[in-house]
Amino acid sequence: MEVIKILGQSNPEATINTMLYTVPIDKGAVISYLNICNLDFYDAFVFVSVIRGHLPESGVENKCYIEYNMMVYAHSSSQRMKGVTLAQGDTVIIYATTDHISFNLFGSEFDQTFDYDETYDYGYGYPI
Secondary structure, eight states: OOEEEEEEEEEOOOOOOOEEEETTTTEEEEEEEEEEEEESSOOEEEEEEESSOOOOOOOOOOGGEEEEEEEEEOOOEEETTTTEEEOTTTTEEEEEEEEEEEEEEEEEEEEEEOOOOOOOOOOOSOOO
């Protein structure tokens, strides 16, 4: 079953990688959009990445960034990540240069099940 909802909301501390949303076990997700709003009087920069699992202590790998050093002007907002699909365990990580940035992630979650077919060999070379 598909459920349309707010997937995550955060006003993270400045300069700290923060987990905004992790796809639950046995679920998948489709991102409608990520809204990024700068509540400050000054321009700010944000970073958005998608990783498998939890954030490693070493930080986010370069290959995982969707937005890198994107400017969000003072008192303005921007929408990103339209149509991104995520599997169970995928995590959206956010980072901002000021603590006056709010992130709102909208989309839908759906059941992600594995249909087991008893007649298929699953790479073993013979039916199970």
